[in-house]
Amino acid sequence: MSNDLDDKIAIVVGASSGMGRATAASLAAAGTTVVAAARREAALEELQSDAQANGHQLEICRIDTTVREDVERLIQQVADRHGRVDLLVYATGTNIPDRSLDVLTPDTWEMMLATNLTGAFLCTRAVVPVMRQGGGGLIVYLSTGAVQMPDVSGVAYQASKHGLSGLAHGTRVEEKANGIRTTIIFPGLCKTEILDKRPVPTPQEVLAQALEPQDVADAVLFVANLPPRAIVPELQLFPSRL
Numbered sequence: 001m002s003n004d005l006d007d008k009i010a011i012v013v014g015a016s017s018g019m020g021r022a023t024a025a026s027l028a029a030a031g032t033t034v035v036a037a038a039r040r041e042a043a044l045e046e047l048q049s050d051a052q053a054n055g056h057q058l059e060i061c062r063i064d065t066t067v068r069e070d071v072e073r074l075i076q077q078v079a080d081r082h083g084r085v086d087l088l089v090y091a092t093g094t095n096i097p098d099r100s101l102d103v104l105t106p107d108t109w110e111m112m113l114a115t116n117l118t119g120a121f122l123c124t125r126a127v128v129p130v131m132r133q134g135g136g137g138l139i140v141y142l143s144t145g146a147v148q149m150p151d152v153s154g155v156a157y158q159a160s161k162h163g164l165s166g167l168a169h170g171t172r173v174e175e176k177a178n179g180i181r182t183t184i185i186f187p188g189l190c191k192t193e194i195l196d197k198r199p200v201p202t203p204q205e206v207l208a209q210a211l212e213p214q215d216v217a218d219a220v221l222f223v224a225n226l227p228p229r230a231i232v233p234e235l236q237l238f239p240s241r242l
Ligand SMILES: NC(=O)c1ccc[n+]([C@@H]2O[C@H](COP(=O)([O-])OP(=O)(O)OC[C@H]3O[C@@H](n4cnc5c(N)ncnc54)[C@H](OP(=O)(O)O)[C@@H]3O)[C@@H](O)[C@H]2O)c1
Pocket: 013, 014, 015, 016, 017, 018, 019, 020, 021, 037, 038, 039, 040, 041, 043, 063, 064, 065, 066, 091, 092, 093, 094, 115, 142, 143, 144, 145, 186, 187, 188, 189, 190, 191, 192, 193, 194, 195, 213
């Protein structure tokens, strides 16, 4: 390991299930001090007891990323307790069954943008000053392969994920002099709870070829392991057979 993950403080937002959960658990297993955040407290507590049973360091914090005060409280608490934040992973994301343009409403559009994009902005805005003070850091955003290959995941979902690219790249360019790097990961189909929100169930034979959450966690750890002189601005991770 070139970047000594066992010496780092990481926040994973959207850590109660799927890719975020796998990432939080993997970072903790690598020795990183992890703060896992999401809305579902019971799921976070389960993640924490699994980690503790394996002797890993993992703290939890209940937040809704669409609520500015929640995000600011999370980052402040971590900064106060640990003195710095080295890594923030924005794994939060959602979708809705009523996703096609003919059934999407202004309210559901707003909810999608708030969760997938504005929440990432709020986290970035809160964590950047802490990272600057610590001499740098890495922010990893989970996007979707639908950015490269438009699909039927919905216009609000795709618009929010395209917006995430602007946030990731703009932050990287503005903050590179402060040692802050960003990576945006574009995963393809992955077996997680978000698929339960599809209007039509995903066929079992397709699911059988999908990524596992651990594959995405491994990609995050690969990026987080790189030394500060190196950066992966974008990383595409697709199931090889789909
Ligand atoms: N699975 C796929 O096929 C796939 C493919 C490409 C990209 N992605 C993206 O990958 C990322 C991770 O999703 P996943 O597939 O792992 O799905 P998931 O298991 O549903 O995880 C989504 C996470 O986001 C959290 N979240 C949702 N709304 C939130 C809010 N308002 N505040 C705080 N946390 C919130 C959820 O926690 P709570 O509900 O507890 O708050 C959960 O931990 C998402 O950005 C998704 O768009 C998924």
